[in-house]
Amino acid sequence: MDCGTALGKIIAKADGLLPREEAAELARHLAGCPSCASEDAAISATGPALRALTGIRAMEKAPALDAMWTRVRAGIEEGRETRRRSSWIARWAWIPAAVALAVAAVLFYPAGTDRSPFHPSSFDVAVEDVESDVATVALVDKGEDLPRVIWIIEDAKT
Amino acid sequence: MPRRKPRARFVGPTLPFLALLLLALLAAVPSEAADTVAVDVGAVYASNEGTSIDPALGTIRGKLRSMFNYTSYRMLDRKRRSLPVGETWEFELPGRRTMRATPLPAQGDKVRLSIQISDGPKNLLTTTLGLRRGGMVLVGGPSHEAGVLILLISAE
Numbered sequence: 001m002d003c004g005t006a007l008g009k010i011i012a013k014a015d016g017l018l019p020r021e022e023a024a025e026l027a028r029h030l031a032g033c034p035s036c037a038s039e040d041a042a043i044s045a046t047g048p049a050l051r052a053l054t055g056i057r058a059m060e061k062a063p064a065l066d067a068m069w070t071r072v073r074a075g076i077e078e079g080r081e082t083r084r085r086s087s088w089i090a091r092w093a094w095i096p097a098a099v100a101l102a103v104a105a106v107l108f109y110p111a112g113t114d115r116s117p118f119h120p121s122s123f124d125v126a127v128e129d130v131e132s133d134v135a136t137v138a139l140v141d142k143g144e145d146l147p148r149v150i151w152i153i154e155d156a157k158t
Numbered sequence: 159m160p161r162r163k164p165r166a167r168f169v170g171p172t173l174p175f176l177a178l179l180l181l182a183l184l185a186a187v188p189s190e191a192a193d194t195v196a197v198d199v200g201a202v203y204a205s206n207e208g209t210s211i212d213p214a215l216g217t218i219r220g221k222l223r224s225m226f227n228y229t230s231y232r233m234l235d236r237k238r239r240s241l242p243v244g245e246t247w248e249f250e251l252p253g254r255r256t257m258r259a260t261p262l263p264a265q266g267d268k269v270r271l272s273i274q275i276s277d278g279p280k281n282l283l284t285t286t287l288g289l290r291r292g293g294m295v296l297v298g299g300p301s302h303e304a305g306v307l308i309l310l311i312s313a314e
Contacts, residue, residue: 117214117216118198118200118215118216120293121292122289122292123293123294123295125287125293125295126287126288128270128288132284133280135283146221146224147218147221147225147294147295149225149297150296152283152298
């Protein structure tokens, strides 16, 4: 194995991608080549160094990350609270709408469906004129406490 | 982007509606009291089929029994409308007859009504009535099924 091939295998080993039989072959080369052995040592040390560096940076950033998480949690809580409040409002918001609708119905509903019983306060009626083209019309007055009646007699029926 | 508060989202559409309703109320009350007449017409089928008297006839039930010889009184239809003086209301009566009611100018608590009842092209009745507000007059006689129609006409 030449040193160029060995360098490629050293990098593959550092990445954990070197098959076992090739690793053995590389080990034999490294045992006889101090230059490649030195390169292997340097590259192999890079991984732990990077991990250590990442750990240090993470520790440095920990307070900022904690603060960010606090804000995220607060945001989530606020969202929940908003949903709770909006659902409470949604539950009761129909009341004013229903009241308004009921009043509108009373005001604007066609009065033809009024089914309250008749309770006239007076039967005092003046018939100013009365006529018919096809029937005989009779006025019936049976007294103050009874309604006046206009009776239409069609086709000489009584 | 600022979010709209939920309360505003629900109350927002309701408030203009309530305001509109209040305006309608305020507009409706004086006109109802001033120059309008509430005309109420009940079409009663009087016959000798059975002995029932419709409870919807209220205090008129006893008077109908004492005035006519029919044994059954059933309200077939009832219509009510508030009309300004001079406006004609035309509606159908049972048996394809039509009725036209027009409030006429009157003084005090009196109401004057012009009534016209037609059977197709035939004029069955044309009359002008003067009533107290809350008063009632009966118009009867047109045949209907096995009996007659009696119209209870009241005005407030």
